[in-house]
Amino acid sequence: MTKAKVTILDIARMAGVSKATVSRYLNGHYEKMSAQTKEKIKQVIADSHYHVNRQAQSITKKQTFIIGIIVADIENIFSSMLFKGADQVFENVHYQIMLMNSDNSQQRERQQLERLLDLRVDGIILQPISQHAEDYQFLADTHVPTVIVDRKLTPERWPAVVTDNYQYSKMLMDYILRLGYQRIVVVSEPVAANFPRQDRYRAVQDTCQRQSVPTSLIEIQPATTDDELYRQLLQVTHDLQDKAAIYALKGTLLMRIVRILARYQIAVPSEMGVAAFDDWDWATLTSPQITTIQQNPKVMGQQAAERLLEVLAGKEPPMLTSVESEFVVRQSLTK
CATH class of the missing domain: 1.10.260.40 (lambda repressor-like DNA-binding domains)
Structure with missing residues (x-):
């Protein structure tokens, strides 16, 4: 029976x-x-x-109980931690997550968003490729609850969960300049590509300009080799004659820089200072350990999920939620 x-x-x-x-x-x-x-x-x-029976519930309530999350680069540790934070929140309220990767392509991002809309997801968390809200008008027209994470849109259209990249970058620059560094070398992927890099670099420019400390920007392209990056570092520091500090705007670039410095036997911090805006604990794996601004992508994911749940419940969450980072001083900079 x-x-x-x-x-x-x-x-x-x-x-x-x-x-x-x-x-x-x-x-x-x-x-x-x-x-x-x-x-x-x-x-x-x-x-x-x-x-x-979620399928029966979705028919009765006209909900799918699916949340779409689109990240810019699924290989980045930031994306993994962001997803983990959001998943912990949605698991408690019986939502499933569909994770998608835009691969830093606005065209692919559009395709992924349209796929989520075709699946009638209940909400979307988006790490946007474009900075311009008008590029997402097609999404706004659907009225699907949406939360932006890590990056901002201009003008603001949906609630956003971000790090205060400018203030934390300024805090790091103030510290580096107090140690007497004569040049700051910023190493980054193309700065104009997203707001976080722009804010971090702008803080460098503003802080150094006020104290008349020269800055150099080395933008890493997909074809940039380690040898080429090494030559650029020597060039902008006058063959290491300047007391210079490298500021990597991303954790994965930090590890590449540490590898290059070790390969060419450039001692840190006696010959070159190093600092970074990091997404994970890469900086603790080096010797010496690196001074960093440590983001908390897991909390950002949690906050983005909570903001989306508020929208789904008919509430009006704040348009901007800033998640605290941590300024961690280690041994990679010296007076």
């Missing part, structure tokens, strides 16, 4: 609560629910092996 499936009504009876309370629990609405009631329902569901 086939065993009858457990229903929401059965769960309610076993837990001694109303059907509406169980429904609120299953949909992640715990606001007016005591911890004792929440734990009781959780235990009854576990003991009875109850399984939520």
Whole structure:
């Protein structure tokens, strides 16, 4: 004889609560629910092996219970941690995540967004390629709840979760200049490509200009070799005669720079200072360890997910949420 499936009504009876309370629990609405009631329902569901039929729910409520997340570069550790943070939030409210990669291509990003819209996702978290809100008018026209993460759009159109790249970069520059460095060498992928790099580089320019310290920018292209980068470093520092500090605007570039300096036996920090804006703990794997501004992409993912849930609940979250980073002083800079 086939065993009858457990229903929401059965769960309610076993837990001694109303059907509406169980429904609120299953949909992640715990606001007016005591911890004792929440734990009781959780235990009854576990003991009875109850399984939520999301397909049936999506038909009844006209929801898919799917959230789309599009990141610019899925190979970047930032994207992995961002996804992990968002996943921890959505898992608790029974949403599934569809992770997509735009591969730093605006054309591919458009294709991925259209695919998510065709799948009728309930919401989207987007790390945008373009800086211009007008490039996403097609998305705005659908009225699908959307949250921007890591980068800003001009003008603001959706809630955004970001790092204050300018202020943290300025904090790092103030520290480096107090140590008496005579030149700052910024190493970055093309700065104009996104707002975080622009803000970080602008802070360098503003801070150094006020103190009459020269700056050099080395922009890394896909074809830039290690030998070419080494030659550029020698050129802008006058064959290491200047007391110079390298500022890498990205953690993956930091590791490349450390490798090049080690290969050509340039001692850190006695011959060259090094600092970076880092997404992960790369800087702790070197000797000496590197002074960094440490982002927290996991928290950014969590905050983006929470902002999106607020929109889905009909609330109006703040248009800008700034996630704190950490300024970590290590041994890669010296007086």
